Amino acid sequence: MKLSVIVPVYNVEHYLPACMDSVLPILGNGDELFLIQGQSTDQSSQLSYRYQEEYPQIRILNQNGQGLSNARNCGIYAASGDMILFVDSDDFIETAALQKLLEQLRSLEKLPDVVMTDFFRCYETMEKKQLVVQIGQRSLKGLDKLPSILKGHSCFWNVWRNLYRREFLIKHGLLFRENTYAEDVDYMTRVFLSNPELWMVDAPFYCYRIGRGGSLMNSISFSRVKQTVEILWESIQGLQINNTAWSLALANGFQFEYILNLALIQELPKEQRKEAIALFEDYRQVILPTHDLTVQKVAKFMQLFGVPFTAKILAAAKWMKRKRERRIP
Template structure:
């Protein structure tokens, strides 16, 4: 029998977490599933552990591939998936036993293309709940989704593929895959296309997904040498999306505000987190301020923008004035706190 749901699990250096992850999938109350473990050339025991699970349970499949990054691993899983719906679980996370049953049943009952749920952010001490950022417990149609796309960055509903269940036909018919040249924040361009293509979407206010805060993960390490080029590629992918579907005018303010509110501070904070002399850091900040996506956002976003907090307005002003020395001081002080 064809599986109801295919669950794609990319693995890279997750040997300390992968057993809890896979065990939570094998405990699903929805039994007709396939679990696709993608060993992305991991140098640890992740691939070996995956093979052991494959031998124990026929629902588990393993793909071994050369390291290509998270997007590449997810794409390998997408090509192998055979289920009616597709879910994603990162190898260092885990899920509630009822997650895929509840989401699949909801999807079938309401004939949905995408189902979204909430998630818990787990640390060693506690778990904080984050509800879905779309209107909850009602079916959103094409016209609703177009309105939501106008504030996709403000509400952040395009963040994270792992809290969503996607109809496989939606992804297949629209040839939707992850951009493999983007190795940081790759979810949002993928979700822009997926939600635009979707006709029926629903968000469930329940915390089925358990996101593990891991200080050693790619998203949490203080300094990311690849951040600049990846955020530039992400921006270009989003611009292509808006241009392709003639949404530039409607969605430009949302994107520009987001860049000023989040991505410019992220870029400058990353520059200041590197172990470099101040002279090099200031040179890097000066370079950041020349990026076309940064210049465009600085030009089009007012310091009086009511979506910016006071600290964000100060950063925006310092960027407009082009004073790397003050920006370095501001962000190094924040890092030290």
């Protein structure tokens, strides 16, 4: 089994060494690692070329567009491995855990289309690593098992927590939507709706870094809120139309995420908040019907007190959570 690792690189000179040091030991002679170059203004590109000089498995590609999605698409087009892994260059992996998982995959007669694992949140301000447990100590196979991992309202759509069979991605035209936010929500919705052979396994290896200065996830704009709401709505509709137990469970998860995005309204400049509130005026069409009791309760609260007040309450709860996690002073 040949592995292709796709790493977009953009202004991460302080984080790229940790990422590379964790990924490089897993590469065998037939594997490949793509460093997809954006228009960095720091030393990221120079670092990339130094790594390429030392490691024959590394290939450097320049993006033919802009943004994370375009970088990943460039990697998909160039990859030749049996399995693809996406790694963000400001994150890192648990090397031994991924090596063990790859050994398991190489022992299989037939590779699954998607391999899903749990993952770690790594808080920079606390130097703390937290395991996000959804799968736990078990092995689950099939899309029908997805509802069993969705009970805690944790993220399930992160692209980097999975490995993907390249031929499956190519067959179904599974490229990333470019020039938008919430690309992972859109991508994983389309991956699941393509009916993959799914294996969920107890092998957490990915460390998602939280609290990095300069991260795109720290930047709140009206376009981010608008695009996120639109993609969530589109994904929920697609999953509801599919009308299976697993797709409805995923739709419920996205309905909860839709509600959480109300908090972003309060992080916008005051002159943009009225326009942002209007994005949620049709909230009943998005979050109802639902089987999620929390979503049902929030929908009732919104009906009684309105979108603006609900947004303020959620923003206050978000602030307290970040304070507890020491992500804000």
